[in-house]
Amino acid sequence: xxxxxxxxxxxxxxxxxxxxxxxxxxxxxxxxxxxxxxxxxxxxxxxxxxxxxxxxxxxxxxxxxxxxxxxxxxxxxxxxxxxxxxxxxxxxxxxxxxxxxxxxxxxxxxxxxxxxxxxxxxxxxxxxxxxxxxxxxxxxxxxxxxxxxxxxxxxxxxxxxxxxxxxxxxxxxxxxxxxxxxxxxxxxxxxxxxxxxxxxxxxxxxxxxxxxxxxxxxxxxxxxxxxxxxxxxxxxxxxxxxxxxxxxxxxxxxxxxxxxxxxxxxxxxxxxxxxxxxxxxxxxxxxxxxxxxxxxxxxxxxxxxxxxxxxxxxxxxxxxxxxxxxxxxxxxxxxxxxxxxxxxxxxxxxxxxxxxxxxxxxxxxxxxxxxxxxxxxxxxxxxxxxxxxxxxxxxxxxxxxxxxxxxxxxxxxxxxxxxxxx
Ligand code: GLA
Numbered sequence: 001x002x003x004x005x006x007x008x009x010x011x012x013x014x015x016x017x018x019x020x021x022x023x024x025x026x027x028x029x030x031x032x033x034x035x036x037x038x039x040x041x042x043x044x045x046x047x048x049x050x051x052x053x054x055x056x057x058x059x060x061x062x063x064x065x066x067x068x069x070x071x072x073x074x075x076x077x078x079x080x081x082x083x084x085x086x087x088x089x090x091x092x093x094x095x096x097x098x099x100x101x102x103x104x105x106x107x108x109x110x111x112x113x114x115x116x117x118x119x120x121x122x123x124x125x126x127x128x129x130x131x132x133x134x135x136x137x138x139x140x141x142x143x144x145x146x147x148x149x150x151x152x153x154x155x156x157x158x159x160x161x162x163x164x165x166x167x168x169x170x171x172x173x174x175x176x177x178x179x180x181x182x183x184x185x186x187x188x189x190x191x192x193x194x195x196x197x198x199x200x201x202x203x204x205x206x207x208x209x210x211x212x213x214x215x216x217x218x219x220x221x222x223x224x225x226x227x228x229x230x231x232x233x234x235x236x237x238x239x240x241x242x243x244x245x246x247x248x249x250x251x252x253x254x255x256x257x258x259x260x261x262x263x264x265x266x267x268x269x270x271x272x273x274x275x276x277x278x279x280x281x282x283x284x285x286x287x288x289x290x291x292x293x294x295x296x297x298x299x300x301x302x303x304x305x306x307x308x309x310x311x312x313x314x315x316x317x318x319x320x321x322x323x324x325x326x327x328x329x330x331x332x333x334x335x336x337x338x339x340x341x342x343x344x345x346x347x348x349x350x351x352x353x354x355x356x357x358x359x360x361x362x363x364x365x366x367x368x369x370x371x372x373x374x375x376x377x378x379x380x381x382x383x384x385x386x387x388x389x390x391x392x393x394x395x396x397x398x399x400x401x402x403x404x405x406x407x408x409x410x411x412x413x414x415x416x417x418x419x420x421x422x
Contacts, residue, residue: 040217040261045328065308066114068309074320095134127158127161128164143168151191166220174210211255228280229284256333264300267304286409286411289392298335321391358415363412383422
């Protein structure tokens with residue numbers, strides 16, 4: 001590629017210089033220059049136990065999930081993290097009164113056994129804790145034991161830590177939050193093991209503004225998602241539906257990038273209203289596809305929240321759409337911006353590493369709509385002719401002059417890649 005071409009667009013796109021966090025050069029012991037690998041260089045992809053299983057997890061569920069990720073092709077599509085969320089700990093109650101140990105009734109062979117199992121299958125294992133005395137579900141947290149806990153996670157071979165402060169530190173100031181997340185981030189670094197660090201604070205205290213500075217690789221931009229595309233209002237004052245979450249991320253593009261991602265929360269595809277932890281009655285296949293398309297173009301981590309046993313063929317086809325996943329894992333690592341907001345008809349777009357652009361034509365309304373993408377007026381592209389490809393039809397649609405028009409179903413997002421057609 002025309003890298004300079006891409007750089008030009010990024011500069012135009014972001015209005016800022018490319019982040020120094022994108023990987024500076026270091027010198028190794030032989031004096032050779034190299035770029036150290038950034039942790040979570042692209043948004044983490046995988047699975048998380050909470051939204052379907054809650055704390056009713058055990059060794060068998062994790063092993064079956066790892067096996068299922070392999071046999072279903074999800075691992076090969078990029079979903080490599082299997083993240084154990086809250087509920088692996090033996091004790092409920094304050095850390096001051098209990099040690100942090102795994103529950104041997106649920107995990108008879110321990111967490112290291114599972115990490116080894118995941119690694120043998122080409123996958124990675126995640127674990128969960130929090131900076132409080134207790135976690136969100138009331139289990140012992142890491143307060144006061146950050147160094148020892150980080151060392152223990154590293155000795156188990158853990159690759160990802162979700163560190164959740166939203167229940168213990170709901171009212172905490174930014175100063176306190178920076179301290180508690182910073183402490184665990186440093187403890188992980190001191191452990192010597194590369195562990196992706198998810199600073200989970202439900203999108204409070206503008207965590208996107210300072211998450212990167214305390215070493216977080218991802219942070220939630222909102223409270224828990226609901227298994228619903230568009231439920232009226234912000235249900236129960238806590239749960240966000242898909243559209244709430246998309247709205248929440250508008251304007252936060254500049255905070256997301258290689259190694260530090262705005263996290264729109266776990267995917268709801270495949271829950272079909274059966275989550276015992278989330279509210280919501282499920283979404284249609286079109287809505288799940290739109291949700292997946294938007295999370296991808298917005299460069300959110302892609303963590304499946306459903307039981308893999310319950311995925312339909314349509315769910316799997318959605319989750320394994322390589323052309324959509326490519327937008328998420330693109331080497332430029334940009335979060336799409338909203339360029340057009342015409343009521344319920346909205347256009348999101350971002351440049352890609354090969355000089356093309358990804359575009360989402362999102363129809364949030366209850367009716368089919370005709371949507372027009374004006375290449376020059378909407379995106380300020382310099383191309384005189386534009387080639388358009390549809391990523392759900394897997395089809396090149398031809399070459400267009402000033403604009404491209406499409407019929408977009410209710411709650412559908414038409415996903416396009418456009419490039420110069422000369
Ligand atoms: C919070 C988080 C969830 C989950 C639970 C576990 O609610 O937002 O994603 O981790 O805690 O208790």
